[in-house]
Amino acid sequence: MSRRTDVLDAAIALLGTGGVRAVTHRAVDVEAGLPAGATSNLFRTRDALLGAVVERFAEREKAAWDDLAARDTPGSPAELAAVMAAVARAAVGPHRTLTLARYVILVEAAHHPALRAPLLAAGRRVDDWFTTWLRVAGSTDAERDAPILMNAYSGLILHELASPDPNFDPRGRLTPLVEALLGGTDGP
Amino acid sequence: MSRRTDVLDAAIALLGTGGVRAVTHRAVDVEAGLPAGATSNLFRTRDALLGAVVERFAEREKAAWDDLAARDTPGSPAELAAVMAAVARAAVGPHRTLTLARYVILVEAAHHPALRAPLLAAGRRVDDWFTTWLRVAGSTDAERDAPILMNAYSGLILHELASPDPNFDPRGRLTPLVEALLGGTDGP
DNA sequence: CCAGCGTCACTACGCTTGTAGTTGATCACA
DNA sequence: TGTGATCAACTACAAGCGTAGTGACGCTGG
Numbered sequence: 001m002s003r004r005t006d007v008l009d010a011a012i013a014l015l016g017t018g019g020v021r022a023v024t025h026r027a028v029d030v031e032a033g034l035p036a037g038a039t040s041n042l043f044r045t046r047d048a049l050l051g052a053v054v055e056r057f058a059e060r061e062k063a064a065w066d067d068l069a070a071r072d073t074p075g076s077p078a079e080l081a082a083v084m085a086a087v088a089r090a091a092v093g094p095h096r097t098l099t100l101a102r103y104v105i106l107v108e109a110a111h112h113p114a115l116r117a118p119l120l121a122a123g124r125r126v127d128d129w130f131t132t133w134l135r136v137a138g139s140t141d142a143e144r145d146a147p148i149l150m151n152a153y154s155g156l157i158l159h160e161l162a163s164p165d166p167n168f169d170p171r172g173r174l175t176p177l178v179e180a181l182l183g184g185t186d187g188p
Numbered sequence: 189m190s191r192r193t194d195v196l197d198a199a200i201a202l203l204g205t206g207g208v209r210a211v212t213h214r215a216v217d218v219e220a221g222l223p224a225g226a227t228s229n230l231f232r233t234r235d236a237l238l239g240a241v242v243e244r245f246a247e248r249e250k251a252a253w254d255d256l257a258a259r260d261t262p263g264s265p266a267e268l269a270a271v272m273a274a275v276a277r278a279a280v281g282p283h284r285t286l287t288l289a290r291y292v293i294l295v296e297a298a299h300h301p302a303l304r305a306p307l308l309a310a311g312r313r314v315d316d317w318f319t320t321w322l323r324v325a326g327s328t329d330a331e332r333d334a335p336i337l338m339n340a341y342s343g344l345i346l347h348e349l350a351s352p353d354p355n356f357d358p359r360g361r362l363t364p365l366v367e368a369l370l371g372g373t374d375g376p
Numbered sequence: 377c378c379a380g381c382g383t384c385a386c387t388a389c390g391c392t393t394g395t396a397g398t399t400g401a402t403c404a405c406a
Numbered sequence: 407t408g409t410g411a412t413c414a415a416c417t418a419c420a421a422g423c424g425t426a427g428t429g430a431c432g433c434t435g436g
Contacts, residue, residue, distance in 0.1 A: 041383075
């Protein structure tokens with residue numbers, strides 16, 4: 001890992017643990033275990049830092065989805081719901097910090113249009129993967145269903161992050177949704 | 189309006205326009221058109237300010253949904269989808285700032301558990317309204333469908349805020365979802 | 377071997393921030 | 407009318423912030 005990615009990943013970790021407000025040049029130095037000034041040297045202004053962070057995040061997210069898509073390929077609506085539920089549980093559990101960073105970044109992109117481009121690019125890539133997933137899982141109109149499911153997934157995670165439920169079980173919501181959308185048993 | 193609500197509403201506006209980082213004692217003073225120190229006098233610490241802001245926001249959101257519930261009562265899945273789409277369009281259009289503030293607050297609540305209580309209370313109230321809505325619109329299992337639809341709605345809005353689409357038309361996503369979940373034409 | 381160059385650690389500075397304290401006005405009530 | 411209390415306005419201050427500047431180091435090409 002280059003020094004640059006170390007700094008950016010440290011900044012992402014800070015985003016996830018303390019929000020945008022926690023991301024300062026000095027705080028990133030500390031988080032990355034680098035001497036004071038390291039972040040400031042790489043990214044002179046805060047905007048430059050945040051822009052690079054978003055790019056780095058988009059890159060990591062794209063890689064994570066590529067990984068996932070290569071591993072699991074659900075062949076039925078029920079399998080799709082199961083995989084999505086597992087991903088959701090990992091997102092709010094082990095990967096909570098990273099997931100939280102994602103939402104912080106999304107909100108920040110709403111204020112700063114300059115941050116949107118890398119997010120859009122990565123998002124399109126993920127959408128493509130997800131659309132083919134849906135097709136394999138039995139969707140007859142995957143282009144229509146993909147954004148609907150993605151939105152539902154995002155909302156599900158967001159609310160779970162904002163007010164965690166100790167008995168969080170996304171299957172109760174994902175299964176009926178997927179089956180209603182794709183068809184209960186299999187294709188028509 | 190009391191001075192207190194003026195200050196809090198100004199803070200909410202700042203949340204929506206500039207994010208958490210924009211909310212400082214002095215910035216709120218300026219936004220509210222009050223002399224320097226006004227916010228600091230009412231809320232000594234930043235945490236106190238943010239806590240009160242969240243309470244105020246929950247109160248306003250509850251009121252907004254009460255209004256909505258009193259005005260429109262969709263009697264079929266198609267009507268429900270239409271009303272939800274209209275609400276979504278207003279949320280990202282005329283009410284963009286207020287909507288954005290909502291997501292900023294949600295993300296902040298993920299970091300600061302102390303902020304969750306008022307959000308949960310207001311959320312439950314909204315969920316109740318929405319559940320009865322669904323029942324009237326023809327849902328046979330409104331308790332199951334309500335959170336699913338709410339999550340989808342939240343995700344839809346969030347993504348539209350993060351990267352706005354000039355031709356945003358939520359009906360294309362809401363209609364298939366509602367009809368798949370509640371049944372295409374009307375009750376069984 | 378050494379000049380050139382990019383990268384590093386470190387320092388400096390002015391501004392903003394959060395928070396606290398002090399003064400002055402307003403008002404209820406005896 | 408006098409008085410005590412509440413609240414607004416203003417000021418003060420220390421800490422933290424973003425940003426810029428400065429040598430020193432180490433690598434690379436000739």
